[in-house]
Amino acid sequence: MGRPPCCDKVGIKKGPWTPEEDIILVTYIQEHGPGNWRSVPTNTGLLRCSKSCRLRWTNYLRPGIKRGNFTPHEEGMIVHLQALWGNKWAAIASYLPQRTDNDIKNYWNTHLKKKMKNTQNISRLLEGWMISSASHKKQETNKDCINGVVESVDLELESVLAFDNVCSWDKILSGDCYPKDDERKLQKQESPTLTFFDRWLLDESASQLEGVIEQQVN
DNA sequence: AAGGCGGTCAACCGCCTCGTC
DNA sequence: GGACGAGGCGGTTGACCGCCT
Numbered sequence: 363m364g365r366p367p368c369c370d371k372v373g374i375k376k377g378p379w380t381p382e383e384d385i386i387l388v389t390y391i392q393e394h395g396p397g398n399w400r401s402v403p404t405n406t407g408l409l410r411c412s413k414s415c416r417l418r419w420t421n422y423l424r425p426g427i428k429r430g431n432f433t434p435h436e437e438g439m440i441v442h443l444q445a446l447w448g449n450k451w452a453a454i455a456s457y458l459p460q461r462t463d464n465d466i467k468n469y470w471n472t473h474l475k476k477k478m479k480n481t482q483n484i485s486r487l488l489e490g491w492m493i494s495s496a497s498h499k500k501q502e503t504n505k506d507c508i509n510g511v512v513e514s515v516d517l518e519l520e521s522v523l524a525f526d527n528v529c530s531w532d533k534i535l536s537g538d539c540y541p542k543d544d545e546r547k548l549q550k551q552e553s554p555t556l557t558f559f560d561r562w563l564l565d566e567s568a569s570q571l572e573g574v575i576e577q578q579v580n
Numbered sequence: 581a582a583g584g585c586g587g588t589c590a591a592c593c594g595c596c597t598c599g600t601c
Numbered sequence: 602g603g604a605c606g607a608g609g610c611g612g613t614t615g616a617c618c619g620c621c622t
Binding site: 377416463467 | 606607615616
Binding site: 376377378379411413414417421422464465468469472473 | 587588589590591592593
C-alpha cells in the first residue's frame with residue numbers, strides 16, 4: 363500500500379487555472395500569507411489540490427517573477443550552475459530569484475540542452491576527423507590543426523561556464539566567484555545581442571570548420 | 581484550407597526530505 | 602527511533618500554438 367494522495371482526488375479540478383481561481387488564491391494569500399497549503403482549498407472553496415495551489419502561487423502568481431526571454435547573463439548563469447550541480451533546479455533558481463525553478467527547467471530542456479548538444483556534436487565530429495586522418499599524409503599537420511580547434515572549443519566552453527569571461531573557472535570551482543559580484547561586473551559591460559552559443563555556432567565554429575575541411579580536402 | 585509536426589510551457593505525478601509527535 | 606504529514610523537488614505530460622507541406 364503506497365502513500366495516500368496529497369488530497370482527495372474526487373471532485374478535484376485539474377488543468378489550467380482560470381483568472382477567477384487566480385484572484386481567489388491571490389486574495390487569500392494576501393490576507394493569510396503563503397504556507398499551510400493544506401488549508402487553502404478548504405478555506406477558499408477552490409476545487410484544487412493543495413499542491414496545485416502552491417505550484418500556481420510559486421510558479422506564476424508570486425510577486426517579483428520575471429517572465430519572458432532570458433538574458434545572456436541569465437543563460438550563462440544557468441549553463442554554469444547546471445554544469446556545477448546538474449539538474450538541481452531549485453538550487454539554480456536561488457541564484458536567479460526572479461525566475462522559478464520550473465521556468466529554468468523548461469528553458470534548459472527546450473533551449474540550452476539543444477545548444478549544449480550541438481556543441482558536443484561538433485566537438486565529437488572534430489575528434490572523429492582526427493582519428494580518420496591518422497592514415498593521411500598530412501597527419502601531423504591535421505592533428506595539430508584539429509587539436510587546436512578542439513582546444514578552442516574547450517576554451518570557449520570554459521569561458522561561457524565562467525560567466526562569459528567575467529570570472530575564471532578556477533575561481534568558480536574554489537567558490538571565490540559569486541553571482542552578485544558578477545552582476546556588478548556585468549553591468550559595466552555592453553550586453554551582447556547574441557549569446558555565446560549563438561555567436562560560437564554562427565561565426566567561430568563555422569569559419570574554423572571551413573578551415574579544417576579546406577585542409578582535409580587539400 | 582487543413583492536417584501533420586515540432587516547440588513551448590503550465591501543470592501534474594510521484595518520490596524525497598524534513599519537522600513533529 | 603519510527604510513523605506520519607506537509608511541503609519541496611525533478612521528471613514528465615499534454616494542451617496549445619505556429620510553421621510547413
